[in-house]
Amino acid sequence: MTEPLLQVDSLIKRFGGLVATDQLSLDILPGEVHAVIGPNGAGKTTFIAQLAGELRPDAGTIHFKGRNITRLDPAQRSQRGLARSFQITSIFSGLTVEDNVALAVQAHAGHSFRFWRDARVDPSLREPAAATLQRVGLGNRRDGLAGNLAHGEQRQLELAMALATEPSLLLLDEPAAGMGADETERMVGLLQALKGTVAILLVEHDMNAVFALADRISVLVNGSCIATGTPEAIRNDDDVRRAYLGEDA
């Protein structure tokens, strides 16, 4: 069996009396798209925040590429190849679209204690940034302010920023949040194209997207994982139907 890329073991996170992550264990294999689904408030975003290092779990461990990263901060995890996107669009609204992505490149191009050379014309930052923007379909919006992009485009930028760090694992928190049907379809196409090049943990409410993309699906309810399996297995799982899919199945 292949060694998992990410290994989460018995993760627990409490907010006061609320257990937002409850004894959660989960593996992600290299190159797989692993969807995490669950009703609102199930703890999906909280889970991603712990994987990315923004929230500290109360118990449990996270191993990435065989190393324990439970105590590393977000920047250190990013440097080891973990990247995330945010459910609520999180960009640098007052900088240009290309600046946003070039910063992601810069973060992984050595230290930034460089005070004199103009980074805005540095081809080692700008070329990869432009290429990534091309890849997500924002090639012609490079020079505009990020804050002036339409919502759907901001979601694409969100993805481009994560991609530009050249991660081995992408944590995507509802990449299609707030998108219309056309835009969602385009996003699914983008992710389809990424499949195999990078492992993806995908949190998404759009079930068509999930079933189109996922190699495996884990179902989160009240902070714990009630089932993990292939899309086929999850579709036919009685617990899942009752707890979650049942609502609209």
Next chain:
Amino acid sequence: MVLNRRIIVTVLVLIALALLPVLLGGAPFYIGVVARAMILAIAAISLNLILGYGNMFSFGHAVYIGIGAYTVGIFAHYDIFNGFIQWPVGLAVSALIALLFGAISLRTKGVYFIMITMALAQMMYFLGLSLDKYGADDGLVIYTRSEFAGLIDLEDHVTLYYVVFGFLLLTVLGMARLINSRFGLVIRATKFNEARMRALGFPVGRYKLTAFVLAGTICGLAGLLLGNFTNFVNPDMMHWTRSGELIFMVVLGGMGSVFGPIFGAITFLLLEEFLSDLTEHWQIVFGPFLILVVLFARGGIDGLLGRKDRSDD
């Protein structure tokens, strides 16, 4: 580059500053007013790095003016007038204090950051008050300005003016480069979204602290100049109201703009000069004026000149 109103005004102001001593035929009073404005502009530019570009609302920035000026004063007190000793020490002490104060205050955010930078600065103010050896609240008179082995004579007020002007140009040029460098973009992006910067892989704290230290050091330079210029230093230079004035200059000129603080400092001092001639309660006029600027001209003077948006330099 397009020749717009903003560039024209900026260039005209710089030319006027360069020619002022000639135009005024050496009239000491106005040369003095403008030299002081340029010194404060250097301080305001340094504050703008953390306040305007980095969104670190330091309310204690005048401390570094005090440190620079006290360095000149204390050395002169012991008859050490050599600028090659005074100035590096002044800059080093400013950097060290900024490192210490930054390390403490950057652990906090928002209103706490404002309050802690102010508290630390007030601590230095009271330290100055308690130093009987160095004149306590009366401060020190600096009878002899810094000497540079006969290379430059700061006792000549026109020479001093051009030294200040030279440092102002250097500071502006340095800042113009800095804000578009890798470091500068890190600082500016952090202002918009610190959590995202961390997620992208930047150890944000180090960069913010470095910016804080840089700003403090440049402001220390302004202090060295001011001590020489006024021939005098006292604790009042570090009082929180002085820090407040530096914030006014930055806001008035335009936060996060390279030249803004120069416009702000000059306008501030000219207003102070003329309004205080009209009435001794000039602050009563000045206060509402500032509120109007903040409410209706959010980009400050540089904004009125046509600086388009916050991503501009």
